[in-house]
Amino acid sequence: MDRYFNSPVSWGHVGIFALEAIAALAVVIVFVTYAIYFERKVIGWMQFRIGPNRTGPLGLLQTVADVAKLLLKEDTIPARADKALFILAPALAFVPSFLVLAIIPYGLHLPFADLNVGFLYYIALSGVTTIAIVVAGWASNNKYALLGGMRSAAQMISYEVPLVMSIVGVTMMTGSLNLREVVLHQTGYFWHWNFIPQILGFAVFVVAAVSELNRTPFDLPEAESELVAGYHVEYSGFRFAFFMLSEYIYMYAIACLATILFLGGWNPPFPQLDFIPGLIWFALKFAVIVFFLFWIRATLPRLRVDQLMGMAWKVLLPLAILNIFLTALGIEWWG
Amino acid sequence: MSGEDRREESAKLNETKGEERRETEEEAPTEGSAGTSAEGAGTTPTDAPAEGDNREDVPSAEADSGAAGAGADPNGRKPEGEEQASAPKQVQAAAEPKTGPVDAKQAAEGEPAAPPAKAAEEAAAPAASSAGGEAPVRRQETDEEKAARRKAALEAREAAKAAAAQGAARPEAAGGAAAAGRNPAAAAGRAAPAAADAPPPPPSPNQPRLDRAAQLLRELVNEDAVEEASINEPNDHLPTLVIKRDRWQACAGLFRSHPELNIDYLRNVAGVDHETHMEVIYHLLSLDSGHNYAVKVRTDRESPSVPSVTPIWPTANWNEREIYDLLGIDFPGHPDLRRIMMPDDWVGHPLRKDYAPLDPEV
Amino acid sequence: MIRTEELLLNVGPQHPSTHGVFRIIVKLDGEIITEATPVMGYLHRGTEKLAENLNFTQIIPYTDRMDYVSAMTNNYVLVHAVEKLMGLEIPERAEFLRLIVMELQRVASHMVWWGTYLLDIGALSPFLYAFNDRERILQLFNELCGARLTYNYMRVGGVKWDAPDGWIDKVKEFVRSMHGKLEEYDNLASGNEILLSRIKGVGAYDAETAIAYGLSGANLRSTGVKWDLRKNEPYSLYDRFEFDVPVGTNGDCYDRYLLRLEEMRQSLRILEQALEQFPEGGETMGKVPRVIRPPAGEIYVRIESPRGEIGCYIVSKGKAEPYRLKFRRPSFVNLQILPKLLVGESMTNLVTILGGIDIVLGEVDC
């Protein structure tokens, strides 16, 4: 990769970059398609059901069919909605979700953009999606959407704080925000991975990440039983698909981040297992995280707004700060 | 074949079937009554009168579970022995969260001691003498009743035919016909119990409670507060009071606050359109003592109004709204008297007997 | 200058958590409710008016559709009222069958409540766990009376169908396995800290308020008032069986939650005894006149439905049709306390409290 960055720009390079980007996009789209499929399958299995099984063999084409349906649906915009914002919101939600994918290294030689401020880049861009959700809630001119949008703004801003604080420990141990270096620092046996020394940080990270994803038990912005569908109650067709897409892409990104920051990225748990390619190890860890997200969605009820905010500020933030202190002490005493 | 033909045909069928049915009907109750009274004569003397006085419900409860029924309640029907046995228990059970149930408890324990004995004494005499004589008397009554009913049914059928003949049944006509058909039936219904009351039945176990309640209301509210007081026997000897409309508010207050009555729970409020008048029925319950009362308040049909008891029992709130909605009875004193079931712009009150929908298509 | 205003929000009639077509107009200050006005009647079918032109056998299918989650108890309250008014004798076998189906129905109804309540609170799975087991009860009912929801099973004087061969054993088998299932329910949700934080202390009222508002069933018992019509005013054969009436202490949603789970256990207890004592043979239909024509008079009977005291008030003028038929619907009466409970709560708690009262809209609107 580096040689492309260092050599002068030519049409050939542009073509290669474009192809790479398209390949990455294809991977992500395939992931989203089958993440939705497996989410439904897994939750179905946990509820004495078998999940989607009618479209295509084993129901594998279910999501494809769903997307096709969404594409063909009539595009409705409520008469009293703020049209410009209403149209802008889905795009605003979904553009940053793709942008954050640029920094994720899947293997030692498979990074796209090797930024030194990798994690901060992620936080900065994912924050834009919050704005999109508020805009969507506001532009719909619907009270449920508005409530959902407001909830989402409060929730995502609150949880970004513990999310960032939780990885400060990792950064301190690594000495860098560059995601590739974070992984390289975790080379060795699995107890060298960050999730053991940073167990507290890992816990805070997982909780805050689930909250950032607006998934159960933190799915208040779209709490079905209270707000019907929350901020996207008025959206249908492909605009709705955009929100859906960005949600799942964030899930992909967060699962990748958790793998990289705490589970040793592409490193095998034992150096002896080195013969298995790093990409497979990465995918395995990633799958575990994604499965965990499905699993808690199938099990847990939803928090209340005040409890949610209380949890962010009264539990997670102090824990994250405590984690920073402990890490500092650890580094001071044991190096 | 048109609808009219069909109707005629079914009417004919009705007639033939009806006769068959009448026969079977006549057989059934007499059989039952003969059986039960014979049984009554055969067993302990306390059994018979209890059945003798409940002529409305012929086969009583004890036979369905011979041993249990006879052992537990000597009266044959369940209320007395059962309720008294359970009343103190209820008091104890309910005593924890409540304050001052002492007098209620005393009432529950002291009161019932007398009536069973009395009932037994009075019961013994007629049972011994007239156990054989009971059955024919009753059969005669049923015959009378049957005759009246047959007449009523005939009239009703004729009225219905007349209405049908008029073609597109206009609501007034149909309503009138229905009313014409109903009135004799109602009259017959009323006549039957009147005839049945000839031999004075032994007092109900709940009679003292009814008398006491009536006395309290008369003393503490007004002499004319209670218009009628009776025991509704099929309904577990439910003491039923008819209260003068103007006194109802004060009476309700007394029911709620008087330590001896202590009605804290309003079970049900129902409105009935009796065509001659409107009636609101309150089913009251004291959770401490387990005592039930039914209170009826009558009002005229033209501008029906009954004082609201929502300030006394908040339960009444929606119930009164429902009655207002469906029967059109006004409840002065209600905090928020609006329609509750029907749309706000609905015309008429559907549960009234003369209700005709504004738009018959709906 | 920031201008603030109250938000007037229509919750319903089409809303996932109003359990049917029920509407609450709430005034919101932020997410805090300052005023709540329930609006109902969207499912009003005029059962009481329809009944005035139907004979008693014909009314039974209509009662199925009132509280459609618990049709058996509705059937029972009507036939019980008519039987009492006519003084009919019910064969023991029929009475046993009625009791068994009513208790099965109570379990099934509480399962629906449990599942939907947790769905309201945001947990997806309990709903399917509950329905998976309820399915077995419905299957039993289907074998018994040929329908899964609107049973039309009871008749004045008895029941329509005798138990088919092997049915009692199937019920026994079900009751046996259900104990384990209830434990699984507890494991799945009852201990969940998120659930506890959501329902503990929410929607609390004291015994006095509960009695004043005429609440019944678990709503009343959660305040500590030990009032269960099966014990206090026994009907059917309930005085033959041993069971406890669980009561709560705080009167909050958590108590109601625990009470309903415990009531399922008690129902299983009753079922176990009833199935043991189930009589070998006998009629399922008593001696009933050809045309059911109660004598002139009136009667109010009440039984303990899964939702509370369901009552039936009949005014008869000696005809085959009731002159007036009024149902005291527990959901309707219990719901009255809702506006009082909602003031000062958040939107989220609206769902929790409404779900905790356990209403069925078919019954509220009737």
Place this chain on the structure above:
Amino acid sequence: MKGTGIIKGLGVTLKTMGSKKSTLKYPDVPIEMPDRFRGIQYLDPDKCIVCNQCARICPTECITLTGKPNPDPEKKGKVLDTFDVNFEICILCDLCTEVCPTEAIVMTNNFELAAYSRDDLFKDVDWLYGNNTNVREDNNNIGAPQRGGAK
């Protein structure tokens, strides 16, 4: 300890993942209903004696029927001419089969009635006669005259 409840719950869902599923393959595999199931009625016009019991007992008045004199002059009584059930309002309550003295109208286990038009739900005697599969064996017509009443 905080969190044990959540972990227990996670355990239950995880355990369920491997358990037997209860999904029915409904349209592919037809559902077998028990014999007593109340499905769409089957009508045998030859048995019908045009007694009108079913039309009278029907709570929703969805049955209309007419009879004609028996074409065979030797025999008395009537034979069925038309018989219509409006399945838009039929609630399959079983009362019509309960009162039928000759078991001319009986329930079947068929329950699929969905149609694109409301008119299709208006079924006549031929259709009901043709609905002759899965006919219920035990009809238990307790309301019918000869067996009911004071039995």
